[in-house]
Amino acid sequence: MTTPHPDAERLTLAALPAEQSDPEVAAHLLVCAQCRAEVDALHRTVELARVDGVGEPLPIPPTRVWQAILDELAGDQGVAVARPAVDGVAPRTDGAGAIRSRPEPPDAAPPVSPPPAPVPLRARRWSRRGLAGVAAAAVVGLGLGVGVGLGVDGSEDPKPTPVVQLGPVGFADPTATGTAAMVDHDGDQRMVVELRGVTNLAGGDYLEAWLMDSSGSRLLPLGALARHGEEFRGEFTIPAGLPTGEYDRVDVSAERFDGDPGHSTVSLLRGDLA
């Protein structure tokens, strides 16, 4: 770098629409990627501000939106909602509390559904029978650690060992987290998929687990996940004969009861098995 960086104020001026070009800054930008990136980002900021021309304040959502939120939450277990005190106008955040949680006795149900007890495999109900015949499991070929702790806590159910953390896909549901784990169940290899923190599933939609290859072009539907509040769980038999080395990605998608057996393309979470 032959020239010192211009100070921040001069770089700011370089990004503004009406300012005359400063030859020294312009020359520096030709040779300094760091400052150029800075000015580009500032310039982009100006453009974003000018998208609607005049910088008018953002619209305020009408009061009825807040009212509708209250109405919808009023049905939630463990949350009591007081109607706004005056005239349909909700109280502000002065402690009057538009929504009143019950006090917190130790035994009371928390506002959000409690962590699930072991759940029945209702998910199988929705699995695609047509594909159920594909036979059992190249599990080792999937690269899964089949860490099975049978009866760890004395129960009959095998305890799944989380092997794959599922991560959010884009902004589909930034709050969701999950795991996919293999369990051995009477000699069958099963995949247990569990999700938490799903907050962005439209009413009536459900979640479905898939195996896919890394390009997403080959898909194997595993089945739907059973819902328990914001937690979801499904346990699926891994078909035998599954081509080893492909189908090495677990995907969970939001699906609709629309009669379309294909993937909705709305993926919430994914994790790679290998």
Place this chain on the structure above:
Amino acid sequence: MSDAGKLRPTSDSDAPAPLEERFTAGDPAALREAFDRHGSVVYAIALRCLGAHHDAEDVAQQVFVRAWRGRATFDSRRGPLGAWLVGITRRQVSERLAGQLRDLRTADRAGHAAPPPDPAPVSEQVVDAVVVADELGRLSPQVRAVVRLAFFDDLTHQQIAAVTGLPLGTVKSHLRRGLDRLRRGWAG
């Protein structure tokens, strides 16, 4: 930038951290506060993407209902509450758009409608522009006035100084400070 630190605004209207803590803890007042603080961003994104007030209101409602029900999963280490709400908004909007598209296609198959448009993804630019507009409204009045003169009236910093009577150095530092804050709104 070696001097970026000293230019970082220290006061302005940074949301107090406790809101996020209280929200996660289930303090009902925090939901109202979050709605007051972030409702217009959520609503504006929905409105710009969907066009219809009715749809935008529905989306805004769903975003806050879902956020509240899922508040236990909000993790402030992964980003601020506003960004989390924007993420939920994007998803709600894209679902709504996908639903509209499905409806159009159904209608099309029935022979009643023009071919449906491609599904419009929730545009990064729309979201970023709303966030910047929101931050602009949160600048201190004097900084905001100076920034507006530069952005929307195409004045140079000398002209702004003349119009406002502010010293040239103050105008430049307001511009830097304001623009830096807006930039951090969308670029993190």
